[in-house]
Amino acid sequence: MAYAIARLKKLKRGNISGSASHTARERETPNADPTQKNIRFIGSLDPDERLEDLVLAKIGDSEQRRKIRTDAVYCVEFLLSASPSYFRPDCPTNAGYYKPQKLDDWVEATHQWLADEYGDRIVRAELHLDEATPHIHAYFVPIDDQGQLRCNHFFDGRQKIHAFQDSYYNTMHLIGLERGIKGSKAKHQDIKDFYRIVEEGRDLEVDELSAAQLKAKAADRDRATERKQEMEATAKALASENEELRRRIEQLEQDNQQLRLKSEWSTDLALDDVAWELGLWRKGNEWVGRNHIINIDGSGFTDFGNGLVLSGYGALDLVKHVNQCNQTSAIAWLGERFGKAGAERTAIAHAKKVAADIIQTQSAPQFTLPVEEKSNWSRVENYLTQKRGIPSDCVQMLHNQGLIYADSKANAVFVMRDLDGNTKGAFLQGTANTFSGYELGTKRRSCWFYFSLGGKATDKSSQAVLCESPIDAISLFVLEYHVKGIPDNRTLYMAVDDTSSLPFERLRHVPHVQVAFIQPNMARTVKELLPKSKLLKCETLDWNTQLVNSSRQLQQRRLQQNNQELEL
Numbered sequence: 101m102a103y104a105i106a107r108l109k110k111l112k113r114g115n116i117s118g119s120a121s122h123t124a125r126e127r128e129t130p131n132a133d134p135t136q137k138n139i140r141f142i143g144s145l146d147p148d149e150r151l152e153d154l155v156l157a158k159i160g161d162s163e164q165r166r167k168i169r170t171d172a173v174y175c176v177e178f179l180l181s182a183s184p185s186y187f188r189p190d191c192p193t194n195a196g197y198y199k200p201q202k203l204d205d206w207v208e209a210t211h212q213w214l215a216d217e218y219g220d221r222i223v224r225a226e227l228h229l230d231e232a233t234p235h236i237h238a239y240f241v242p243i244d245d246q247g248q249l250r251c252n253h254f255f256d257g258r259q260k261i262h263a264f265q266d267s268y269y270n271t272m273h274l275i276g277l278e279r280g281i282k283g284s285k286a287k288h289q290d291i292k293d294f295y296r297i298v299e300e301g302r303d304l305e306v307d308e309l310s311a312a313q314l315k316a317k318a319a320d321r322d323r324a325t326e327r328k329q330e331m332e333a334t335a336k337a338l339a340s341e342n343e344e345l346r347r348r349i350e351q352l353e354q355d356n357q358q359l360r361l362k363s364e365w366s367t368d369l370a371l372d373d374v375a376w377e378l379g380l381w382r383k384g385n386e387w388v389g390r391n392h393i394i395n396i397d398g399s400g401f402t403d404f405g406n407g408l409v410l411s412g413y414g415a416l417d418l419v420k421h422v423n424q425c426n427q428t429s430a431i432a433w434l435g436e437r438f439g440k441a442g443a444e445r446t447a448i449a450h451a452k453k454v455a456a457d458i459i460q461t462q463s464a465p466q467f468t469l470p471v472e473e474k475s476n477w478s479r480v481e482n483y484l485t486q487k488r489g490i491p492s493d494c495v496q497m498l499h500n501q502g503l504i505y506a507d508s509k510a511n512a513v514f515v516m517r518d519l520d521g522n523t524k525g526a527f528l529q530g531t532a533n534t535f536s537g538y539e540l541g542t543k544r545r546s547c548w549f550y551f552s553l554g555g556k557a558t559d560k561s562s563q564a565v566l567c568e569s570p571i572d573a574i575s576l577f578v579l580e581y582h583v584k585g586i587p588d589n590r591t592l593y594m595a596v597d598d599t600s601s602l603p604f605e606r607l608r609h610v611p612h613v614q615v616a617f618i619q620p621n622m623a624r625t626v627k628e629l630l631p632k633s634k635l636l637k638c639e640t641l642d643w644n645t646q647l648v649n650s651s652r653q654l655q656q657r658r659l660q661q662n663n664q665e666l667e668l
Contacts, residue, residue, distance in 0.1 A: 101332060102186035104272035104279060105235075106265045110173040110251060113152070119177050120151035123226055123237040133196065133230040141211060142225035142238070151175075154223040155241050162247025173251035175223075176242055180210055180268065181235035182277055195232035203234055205275045210236055213271040278336070368449035369415040369434070369442055371396045377437045378422045392422060399449075416450040467524055467541040470513055476506035483531035484512065489648040490574055494581075498574070503551055511535070514570040514595075516547040519606055523547075527570055527595070536569075545601050549573065550594035554587030561592040563612040565636075566602075566626065567643060568619070570595045575647040576616055576636075582650070599625045618642050 111119055123138075124147075143154065155175045159168075168174075186206070187198035207227055214222050218240055225238035242251040255261060269279040372387075375394065380387040387394045393405040401418055403410045412421055419430040435443035477499070484490045484504075498504045503515050510532060516525035525542025527549055528535070538544065549570040552561060565580075567573040573593045580587075592610070596602055599622055607613055613633040617623040623635055640646040 101329070101336075102183040102189075102277055104269050104277040105179070105181040105183070106268040107179040108255065108261070108264065109177045109179070110255065111175040111177055112171060113174045116152045116155060116175055117150070119175075119239075123228070136230035138230060139227040140224065141207070141227060142214065142222055151224060151239060155239070158221065158223055158241040159243060159249050162243070164249060166248075168249055172249060173242060174249070176240045176251065176255065178214075178238040178240060179235060180238065181233060182206060182272070184233050186277060187234055198229075198234055206234070206272075207236070209271050209275050213268060214238055216271075217267055367445070368399055369438060369446050371399065371401055371415060371418055373438075374415045374418055374434075375422075378419065380422070390422070394418075394422075413453055414450050415446040465541065467539075467543065469515065469523060469526055470507040470511075470528070470539055472505045472513075473508045473510075474506070476508070476510040479510045480504070480506040480512045480531055484571075488571060488575070488644055489651040490571075490578060494574065494578060498551060501551065503549070513539075514549045516542060516549050518543075518547050519603060529571065544598075548594050548596060548601070548603070550592055552590055552592050553577070555590035559590040561610055562589040563587065563614070564592040564594060564607055564610045565614045565616060566594055566596050566607075567616045568595065568597050568622070569642075572616070572618075572643040575642075575644040579643065579647055579650060582654075598622070599629070602626060602629065604629055616643065 109119070143149075159174070184192040184195075187202050188194055189199075189202075191197065211225075214225060221241050221243060223239050223241055225236060228235050228237065242249065242254050244250045244253050255264065265279070269277070273279070372382075375387040375396065376382075380389040380392060380394065385395065387396065388405075391405045392403055394401050394403045400411065400413050403412075403421065410421065412418060415434065416427065416430055419425070419433055420427060423430065423433060425433070431443050431447055434446050438446075481492070481495055481499070484495045485492050495504065505513050505515075507513050507528070509530075512529040512531060514527040514529065515523055516527060518524050524547035525544065526539040527542075528537055528539055530536060550573070555562075565573070565576060567576055573595045577593050594603075607630060613630050614636050615623050615626045615630075615633050616636040616638065617626065618638055618641075627633055627635060638646055640649060
């Protein structure tokens with residue numbers, strides 16, 4: 101299993117030169133191969149250009165609003181690499197060797213990640229090939245979007261470090277690298293200690309071991325490797341589960357915070373607090389002052405002062421009453437005393453109370469169908485039969501059932517009903533223009549244009565065909581009628597123009613549902629809601645266009661047949 105490796109080191113100004121000396125190999129590095137040249141792929145190739153100058157120049161691009169502290173982080177060094185088994189999967193222990201294609205893929209992906217995440221704030225990046233495993237040193241100047249030096253903005257705390265590593269992994273997994281275990285306690289061995297151990301082990305001999313001992317040692321190593329891999333896989337799985345739980349906890353905390361805020365916003369200010377701000381003082385269970393004797397009961401209040409009994413509800417009413425002002429002045433006063441959030445809470449609570457009272461006491465206007473104009477029916481009928489290709493007997497059938505008629509503007513009116521047959525709306529289709537739309541007051545979520553055919557009128561529908569418009573629903577019925585005739589079983593043809601108005605509860609009890617929507621996204625959504633439904637694909641722009649084309653072809657065949665009979 102090969103892992104992506106991403107570490108960082110914060111550099112104060114005094115540490116920049118030392119880091120640059122190490123990466124540029126200006127200092128002796130015991131395990132570095134001096135014959136290998138490192139490759140700088142971000143930044144100038146000028147060997148005399150100082151890293152510290154680059155960092156200071158980048159910080160100086162914007163005026164710093166605050167004085168930079170002496171202990172501030174001026175630069176962050178990234179060490180980016182991958183497990184040896186990625187670069188040389190066939191021989192991970194062969195230090196210094198790598199497969200060129202593997203190296204190229206990793207460098208390209210890392211370069212792109214640096215550019216995407218940090219842009220020109222990376223002032224230098226070098227590929228090192230002179231040690232056991234290829235790795236990259238990159239230098240990031242931590243300036244924010246306003247050009248201010250703020251390392252804490254990027255790397256303050258464990259979560260931000262994890263986010264940095266997650267970001268690198270999200271790119272590296274595209275080339276087959278895994279993420280290390282988040283929160284691992286493993287420590288990166290100091291390079292000096294590593295060199296010391298290497299030097300101490302140079303004189304160890306294994307010649308004294310017998311072949312059996314070597315074989316046993318190899319078998320023991322294999323068992324240890326296998327156990328390590330098992331533990332690694334288990335730890336990886338646990339880390340994944342922990343990460344999922346962490347995300348879930350964060351989401352629940354966010355949801356909880358939103359619920360708290362929503363609860364606060366849905367409640368009015370405490371009337372006792374408002375009364376105090378109004379200059380009244382408590383006397384027993386009442387608030388008195390300026391000829392007021394106000395009893396507060398929850399969100400309501402009653403004033404027994406001035407020999408009158410006046411009642412109100414909520415903070416807004418209380419302020420208007422005591423200050424003898426209008427609503428605008430009352431809200432302004434509340435904003436001055438309780439802040440913008442307090443005034444908004446009060447206004448929302450007042451509006452909710454007004455809305456609740458209206459809903460409870462007032463009846464909503466009932467839908468009224470457009471007035472029928474019988475003298476315009478011939479124009480509507482001609483439009484449906486001649487332009488839309490719907491057979492005259494089908495149009496007349498729907499007209500006789502009261503499902504289609506003409507209004508005063510010669511629009512075709514398609515009556516929309518709820519599933520109990522009550523009229524709740526209408527869809528209008530212009531016959532002399534391209535106008536189409538719903539009649540004012542139509543309840544789109546609870547009514548549809550539909551008709552049923554086949555079987556007995558008292559039968560429940562065993563099949564439903566869903567289209568996006570009334571004309572498409574009629575057209576698809578006619579297309580099916582030309583092939584099969586009237587359905588054997590009761591079939592519902594319905595126009596549904598949006599998934600939000602889909603009568604799901606009724607349709608899920610229908611054994612066979614055919615989804616004939618033109619919009620593929622709508623069709624897929626309905627398929628997800630009704631998994632047993634069947635998708636019908638239209639061969640043209642819509643089902644009516646397919647009907648018109650089919651009718652023309654049928655007419656042509658009949659003309660050819662008549663001509664052939666005349667020739668005989």
